Amino acid sequence: MNVTVSPRSEKPIYQQLYEQISAQILRGELASEFPLPPIRTMAKELRISVITVKKAWEMLEREGFIYSIVGRGCFVEDLSAAARTDKRIEKLTERLTKDLAYYREMGLTLHEIIRWVKHVYNEREN
Amino acid sequence: MNVTVSPRSEKPIYQQLYEQISAQILRGELASEFPLPPIRTMAKELRISVITVKKAWEMLEREGFIYSIVGRGCFVEDLSAAARTDKRIEKLTERLTKDLAYYREMGLTLHEIIRWVKHVYNEREN
């Protein structure tokens, strides 16, 4: 459960949690049935409110990433590889559509976009 | 002055205004010294509050896109082509850095990112 949150970010804390954990599940790093830490434990570790953790867990459950059993805790949903891929595609397409709209608003052609992606990608590498 | 805003968007209205107008200036569609519509006129046309427009205008002025003269109005700043390019690069790099971080969090390699960009780009075309 390698997660980190920054209270100073513009993103709400619960969303930071949601994004990181859902990404880990989609990448297959968190296996099926893996038990998430209790919300109180998680809250203490990250020094945030229990309510905030609960909000993230609820979001994960609503989106089908985890399921909860009263009195037992929360566990990673049993997703088939196909289901994981579907979810990933859905999220990627949604995000990419917005991003491309922005790049085009900045007057970039497809060719230029790709050139920029390569450029910034390699910059980060260093 | 082709701008549209949606109050239902997740983005604040003033930011929608800021982004559209700054993009038009960066693309060179709004020439130097071009007079922006008075904030009251703009507000009426878009059916939003004067203050919301003013906030967008203030952002544009702060970022060096326009300048205002009390009693006269607001005008597009006299940007050299080089300055425009600099601003564009700055904004693009900032945005791309965030976007690439997300794609990598989703487990994509550079090669896959480019494939996706091409794919979604062409989807939109149709």
Place this chain on the structure above:
Amino acid sequence: MNVTVSPRSEKPIYQQLYEQISAQILRGELASEFPLPPIRTMAKELRISVITVKKAWEMLEREGFIYSIVGRGCFVEDLSAAARTDKRIEKLTERLTKDLAYYREMGLTLHEIIRWVKHVYNEREN
């Protein structure tokens, strides 16, 4: 948080707030992470509008003096001594450049300016 504002001053109220608080931070009187009073509390104390306080807080945030966390409050930015000095130098130079231009327009030489500074400075002392 020793601040006072005068609605009768020629300076906007929000700017009076900005100048006083930023000066206190630059002098090191307000330590890092110090929590500023909530804008509503501040507004009540100074008997001004919440929005006016907010405008000052926004300026402070934009200039890197404070940061805000929704639901938590606003806090003094963690500035190194070097950063504080840099900001001070920048502000001082900017102001002094204007002031000296005025004195020269009044026909003063460097020597005379210094004599005047000493004179008026000591006057105030008494």
Place this chain on the structure above:
Amino acid sequence: MNVTVSPRSEKPIYQQLYEQISAQILRGELASEFPLPPIRTMAKELRISVITVKKAWEMLEREGFIYSIVGRGCFVEDLSAAARTDKRIEKLTERLTKDLAYYREMGLTLHEIIRWVKHVYNEREN
């Protein structure tokens, strides 16, 4: 009548005019009885409104720098050297008092202020 105005300045245009002309009179560059240009001429030359020029002229008359004769125009007041000095001292003291208050708010001592004045003064020289 060497005057220049900038509509983009934060200072009102009429005040820019007032400050430049009053300074020239105080420095003795504009002799007594010197006829100021007609407001319409001045307005055309500077490409500003007649009303704005009139406002500046009124301010100069109110402060005793010029006098006007209907049908003839405006002329520089007959100021003795002593009177000129008095006015200069008054303006300088008023301005310096504000400036010093600012420098002290920034935490400067008299010694430091003088050092800064010398430093910035010489910077401008180059």
Place this chain on the structure above:
DNA sequence: GTGGTCTAGACCACG
């Protein structure tokens, strides 16, 4: 007419 400032008060998301 223009933009600049300030007001009172509403609703929202976040924690």
Place this chain on the structure above:
DNA sequence: GTGGTCTAGACCACT
């Protein structure tokens, strides 16, 4: 409780 957004409407200085 916090800050963030948006509203309607007032008054001012400048041109």
